Amino acid sequence: MKELLINLNKHFENRIRLGIMSVLMVNDWVDFNTMKETLSVTDGNLASHMKALEAEKYVEVKKQFLDKKPNTTYRATIEGRKAFEEHLAALEKLINTGR
Amino acid sequence: MKELLINLNKHFENRIRLGIMSVLMVNDWVDFNTMKETLSVTDGNLASHMKALEAEKYVEVKKQFLDKKPNTTYRATIEGRKAFEEHLAALEKLINTGR
């Protein structure tokens, strides 16, 4: 019970970040607009959270032109998956403590 | 996948709040200092989070003198338990979506 909270990853505390990572755990490459609609966030907000996750090397980005239109897709890195798994494990521990 | 995030309760997003509620789910009455040490937070910080949870009616407070010393204890209300259960369920859903 001593280190109840230390394994929680600060970068995943926010709900939108939780959503992003959850989506990226099951989908290999997810494009900007799909993510935006899935989470119901503004484009600016999504971009900034993405940037934060990118800065932590938790997601990688691929920019290309698809159908002659700019298309940005994301996927979780190995590191990101690992970090998120650890976060979820810590959450589960909390959940099991809590009932 | 549409309402991926809406069942998450904003008041439980913070790690310390998560810790508080987890502790209160399994312990009926927990005193201020035990909570403070369990979570490794300053007294001011704990007090303010407690106040926030109290304002939402998620915890109730009992103040008394024990061994001639002031003693404040907390427990989760029925409402608080319900809200936290829902939050955990939403988290679990995310977790299961995410692996």
Place this chain on the structure above:
DNA sequence: TAAAAGTACTTTGTATTTCAAAGTTTATAG
């Protein structure tokens, strides 16, 4: 009965986080 100590705050001030809205860039379509 005055000083000291402990509990549980409250206040203050700062730093960080979050978010929407507006503006920007680049590339294609007409």
Place this chain on the structure above:
DNA sequence: CTATAAACTTTGAAATACAAAGTACTTTTA
């Protein structure tokens, strides 16, 4: 050219979080 779309970036405001210092109340100690 001009318009349009995607994906940002910038700006600014509001909310949140936190530590540190200060306070109130009570009991203990001298």
